[in-house]
Structure formats: C-alpha cells, structure tokens
Amino acid sequence: MKRILIFILLIATSFSLSGQDKKVRFMPQWFAQAQFAGYYVAKEKGFYAAEGLDVEILHMSSTTTNNVLDYVEEGAVDIFTNELISSMIADAKVGNLVNILQTGQESGIMCVSRIPINSFVDLQGKRVGRWKTGFAEIAEFFCKDFNIEVDWVNSIQANNLFLANAIDAMLCYSYSEYISLLFAKGRIPNEYQIRFSDLGYSFPGDGLYTTKQYLESNPDVVDKFIKATKKGWSYAVANREETLDIVMKFIRENNIITNRPMQQKMLEEVLKLQTSADSKKIEYRRIDKDTFYMLNDYLMQLGYIESPVDYNTFVR
Amino acid sequence: MTSKQKFTSFASVLSKNIIRRTALVFIIALVAVTIVSLIIVYNQSSQNARSSLNNSKLEIEKVLSSVSSIADAFAMSLPQFLNNDEFIEELTRDVVNRDDKIVSCAIAYEPFLHRADQEYFMVMSNQDTTGMITTEVMGSYEYDYFYQDWYQIPKLTGKSYWNEPSYSVSGTSTIASYTVPIFDIDGIFIGVFRMDLDLSWLADIADQFKPYESAITLIVSKSGTYVTHVERERILNETIYTGPIEKNDSKRLSQCIKMMSGGLGSTSYPADGRMRYVVYTSLENGWTIMGICSYNDFFSAVTTINLLLFTIAFLGLIILYISSKKIIKRLTKSITEVTYSAVNMSRGNFHARIPNTAANGEIQQLELSMKYLQNTVNEYFSLLKTATAEQERIESELAIANSIQMSFLPRKFKKNPGYDCYGAISPAKEVGGDLFYVRKELGKYLYFAVGDVSGKGVPAALFMAVTKSSFNFFKNADFHPQEIIYKINNIITENNSDGMFVTLFSARVNLETMEMDFCNGGHNPLVIVNPDGTARYLHALPNLAVGLxxxxxxxxxxxxxxKGCRIIAYTDGVSEAENKQKDLYGEDRLLEFASNIPQEATAKEVVDSLFDSVHKFANGNDQNDDITIFSVNFDK
Incomplete structure (x- = not known):
C-alpha cells in the first residue's frame, strides 16, 4: 500500500475528443520541462488527435521519490519515456518493456565538480551526488573499469547539495541539472565539468517505451503514437519559439520552478543529443546490437541484472 | 577689404573672442566641477545607499537570527526527548504557534531510530492560511525525506543551513527552511530539526529601508534565485544570472558573480540606455540584498548643481559680452575716428581731419603717425604736382622741337622723271640726331645725304640742326660731295667745343650717266640693289666722322x-636694332631684306617695309637709337 499515494497530474486537453479516439496514457520520466518538448508539441498541435489518439500527458509530482517505472508497474501508464539503461534494468526484473523509439542518440550524462578535474578518476574517494532513482550506471561503468571508488550520495536532486557544498561533485544531465547549475552559479568553467561521452562512455539516452502486453494488444496505437511523436519533434526543431511557448504552458500548469531562458537552453541541448554527429540531422536509429550487448555485460558485472536482456524482445 | 565682405567692428570681434575663450574656460571648469561632484556625490550616495541597505540587513537578520537561535536551541535539547512523541508533536506546534512568520516546523529522524520497525518518522506542524495548526506524522516511500535536500544538507555538512527558498505546501507563499542537524550525546547524527519561515515580510522590510524612493530592493538566495522582486513572476523562477546568460552579457555576468561572492560593495551597469547603480551586501544566511538605484537617485544633486552653474555661466557670458563690447567700443573710439580719417585719405581727401585723441599709448602713437603720414603725403603730392607741371612743360617743348626738327627734313616726295625717292626718321626720343637731305636735280644731278649725330636727345638734335643747316650753303652750287663734307666739317669743327660729331654720307648721282660721286664721313655703307634684284653694300673709304x-x-x-637700280641709305639705328634677346638686326639681315624687295616696290614702300622689318625684329623691345632710312629707285 506504500505506493498507493502517487501524484498524477492530469493535463487538460484543449479540444474535445470524438468517440472513436483511442485513449493513451503517456508519462515522461521527469517533471514537465523542455526535455519532452516533442510530446507536448504533438499534443498541442493536434498531431496525436490527427492520428485518432486521445493522449493524456501525466506528470509525477516534483516532490515524489518515485520514478516512471513505478507508475508503469501500477498499470497507470501506457507509453512512457525512459533512459535506456534504467529501462534495461527494469526489463531484466519484469521482462515486459519494449523500446519502441530511440530518441536520444547520446545520454548527455556528465559530472560537475567543485574541484578542477581532468577525468572522473580525480574524484576518487570524493562525495558525488547521484539520483536516488538511478541513471548513474554509466559513471559506475567507468568506476568499475578504472577501479575507482567514490562516496555516492543519493538524492532526489543533488543541485542544492552541490550548491551548499555538502558534496564534492554531482552527476547531471547536460540538458537538465547542468543548466540549472549554470543559472545558479553564473559560470561553470570547463575544468570543473566533464562529459562521460568525452571519456569514451557514449551510450544512447532517452527512448520511448511501452509494455509488451500493451504493444501486443495495441500495435496500431503504438505506431500512430510514434508517427505523431516524430512529427512533434520535427515541428519543435523548426519552430523553437513556439515550442518554448508550449513547454512553458505545461511548466506553469505543473507549478515547476524554472524560466524560459533555462528551458530554451534545455531544448537546444536535447535536440543536440537527438542529432546524429554524421548527418547533423535528428535520427531515430534503432539501438545498436553491439552497444546493447556491451551494456548487458556491464550491468551483469555490476549486479544490476542477473541475466542479459533479450535484444529481440526489448527492441522493437 | 572687398565690397562683398561684411563690415565687422573691432569691438564685436574682440568681444566674441573674449566670450569664446571665457566660455572655453567655463566649460573646462564645469567639466572639472562635474567630475569632482560626480565622484563626491557617488561616494556619498553609495554611502547613503549602503547605510539604508545595512538597516534592511539588520532588520532581516533580526528575524533570521530569532529563527535560527530557536531552532538551534531546540535541536540541542531534542535528544533527551527522542522517544517522547507527545512532547515532539507539542514542540512543533508550539514553535509554529509562537510566531506568525513560522509556517511549519518538523522533526525528522534517521531510519528506524524512533522505533525498530518504523523506517520513517517525521513530525510536522503546519499553519494554514486561517491560522489553524495541524500536526501529522510523515515519511513514506513516496515522500522519502531522507533524500530531500533540506534533510541531506545538514546531515552531510553537520551544520545548520538556510535552504534555498521554495513555495509553501499551499503554493501561495514563499518559504525558506532553516534546518539543524540533531546529534545524540555521542555526537551521532540522529535527525533534522526544521523550521519553515514565511518570506512575505521580506519585501516589506527591504522596501522600508530602501535608499531612495524610486530605488528597487532585491533579495537573492545563495544560488542567485530571486527571493523578492518587483516582478513577482521572477521570484523563485529566475536567478540573478538569467538575464546576463540569456543576453550573453559576459561583463554583467561577472558583475553578478562578484556581487554573489559575499561582502559589501557597489557596482553599476547600463540598462535601457541609463546607468543603474547597485549597492549590495550579504545576509548572515548567505543571501544577498541589493538596492538598485537610478542615475537620478544617485546624481540628482549633481544635476541641480550643474544646471545652476550652467545658468550662471550662461548669464555671466551674456553680461560679459555686452559690457566688454561697450568698454572696448569706448576705448577704441579714437581708433574708429582715426580709421574714418584714413578711409577719407584713401579716397583722395588728403586734408581729412585727424582727430585729437585723449588717449595715451598706442592709440596716441597711431594718431601722431597718421598725422605725420598725412603731412608727408601732402608734401609729396605738392612736389609731385610741381614735377608733373615741369614734365608737361618739357614734353610740350620737346614736341615743338620735334615738330621743328622734322620741318628741317624733306617731307614731300613725288615721282620725278628718272627716279623716285623717299626718306623717314624715327627718333628714339622726342627729338633725335639723325638727318637726311635730298636736293632734286641741280642740273643733271641728284644730291642726297644721310647722317647720324653722336649721342641722342636734345644735344644731338641741335647738332643735327646745325649740320642740316650747313647743307644750305651748297644748295645753289654744284659741289662734289667730297667738297661739301670737307666744308661742313670745317663749319662744325669751328664751334664744336663739346667734341660732338656726325657720320655723314653724301652723294651726287648723274642721272644721265648713272655715275655716283660720293664721300663717306664715317657712315654706314650704302646698300645698292641691282636691277636684277641682287643687293650689295657699297664699298667706300671710311674717312672720318664729320666735326672732329x-x-x-x-x-x-x-x-x-x-639704270633701274635702287639705293638704300640708313643710319646705325637699323643695323644695330636689338630684340629682347639682345640680338642685333645686323647688316646680313639688311642685305637679305634688300635682296627680297619686289621689283615694282616704290621708294616709300621700300622705306616703310624696312621700318616694318626692323620693328618686327625688335618684337616690342624699346628702340634705343634714332632710325633713318632713305631710298632712291632709279628708272630703267
């Protein structure tokens, strides 16, 4: 019963729905912000409705310590976004998740430190903040490879701990916590930050997921959702200011503390992480098998999973 | 001064120059005063603003200190009541109840500390907007307070901490949590004591002590988040860095970072085309309070002083201009009068009155100089008048002399049977020393002579007159030219005390036989133009000039x-005529001229064309000797 108290905020739709519209409950993995701009645009511009979908965008409360998978487990969500590695870990436990679209070609995970660092190795023995709900696995891969031990401090958000000098460094996403820190400190010199992709640990990030059961019973809905979502992201690329207007609308409705310049920077970074380094265009590449197997190995060695996640069932 | 130039008085020019220079001095002085005033006023205004800000700081810190001291005291006493639920609940209620600014109070324990089977234990009392206080036990998987920053920061640092501001549970107000770590008697961390302070009073206190009426006071948290702001939507949503980052304003960003680094200070930055002056100081909880003042707030005194100084300077310059012009006019009145006299004199009135000035120094010197100049000019003009009259008399006499002299010479020439002759003289001055003589047909003879007296002008003219008159002695007798010259030489020599002489060529042509008897008294050789047009000089014995x-x-x-030949007699004024390059006309040029005379040319045409040839050669150069040309054309 401890998981009964969940805070789901219902986003009021701005148009009436026809009787044939298929209801879809969609939840992004974090609070309302530009990280999910494509979904908000698809909803607001009627791309989902055009596909015959009545999409509800649900957000978790900003004070909750739950993550999106808790809501999936409760059966409160049909389609959701999540980070690849945490999805693999979750799938290894329940075996019912399917990656239906890989949006983030790069995770954007990085580290910001109060002391100058050349590598994450320099944080040996230091207090490093990370999310209580996961997402730190790439840093742990590094620690394992380089035999580094850090004093991990789990928290909902480590920003205030970092600003209060309670921790020496913190993991953050380049499109999220990093930007909040930048607006709280004014400047973060290069020698105080490092990206794990620059250390050779480049892995895909955010993706779109559903459960196997939902996919089997609603394959058309999933296809239409993907189609409308892609359209939403394309529209966001071409119409940044309008996209920001839409994002800020969702932010206000969810009482999130932020501002437009911060969301603008987040949108730019998220789109950058979705862009292929080769084609300079947004691509939705299927997860690479070798990368997937490498992640399986890392996760098993770290004890996150006992047996490898099945690529064929996990990746649609 | 040309007629188009506008007359500008000396007084006006001098006054304007004085005003320009005085204005320059005023401007420099104004700039200097402004700079010094700005520095002084800036320091004073900064001091005032800091003083006001300090009052706000003291008032705010009074509240913050009361909260922190209560929390610290309770946190210290809590370990002994660790398991007394009733006391703990009452305590949180009592804390909330004792001050309206405290909206909630919580005590949270480490996992399983309260009871071995109870992971979460957090007691929290809240005061709602109606003043009702409710107390509840909190903590769950969904509200896992162990991972909230208000709990983690004091736990990790072991120190009390003013957390970043946030919205209250009701979302209607802004609160700041003060959290204190609780340690047991062994110094082991066992939980956190938290007091939530409502911040709605902050803006009022900040405004109450703001340095100037139009100034804006802001309070920002340690992370730069606006805790108070005139634009409410910025509170908690934006940080002090949002604007500079959005505008990519590196300089402003650096100023903000400096302001946030703590301490007391002031800075300035441009905004909307005007300067803004900021004084700031940090509060004991690490937040920063700042007063943003406009230019007018800081420098209204300087503006007033400048306006006053400018008005005084402007009026002073006008007064100075008017008075200096009057003074200069009075002082230079004598110069003006002398100037009018000078102008009159320049127009020909050399007796114009030069006023007696009362001035001393340069003006008196000028007056005396003008008077002296006037006297000198008048004397000069008197002399000039006399000289001019004398000159006119001489010129008149010389004109008469010229007329008389010319009357000596043959003037009427007409065609005669067997020959045609013509002669002309062009004196270098009013009168000359050249002469020619022709006597028509004494029997079968034609007599002619050409002479040139040494020197020029009146003496030569008189000598010429004597020589010419001498020919009259022989006009009725048939003498050989040799005898004529011999006799004339004796006549002239007899009374020639000045040693003057005359070259003389005298000839007698037998018109029947065309034999020419001649005698040359030191004169230029005769030119003979044969009937076939060829020309030559007559070779003659030089003898000696006549009169010596x-x-x-x-x-x-x-x-x-x-028969049919021509002869051309001339004086050295022809052969020695000079052009501007000092080249002589010369005997070769004369011979060439003679060789080119047209067959049908009359004697007059020969003489006129030779004059023309000589004048063309001289090309405007002054004639420096008398020129005489005499020509005879003999019939074939």
Missing part, C-alpha cells in the same frame, strides 16, 4: 650705277 678735326682731307669716290 678741321681741314681733314676727306676723299671722294665715284661708282657707276645701273
């Missing part, structure tokens, strides 16, 4: 001329 020695034995000669 009495009884000089002049030798005569005879030459046979051809």
């Amino acid at each position: 020695f009495p009884d000089f034995p002049y030798e005569g000669e005879t030459v046979q001329l051809e």
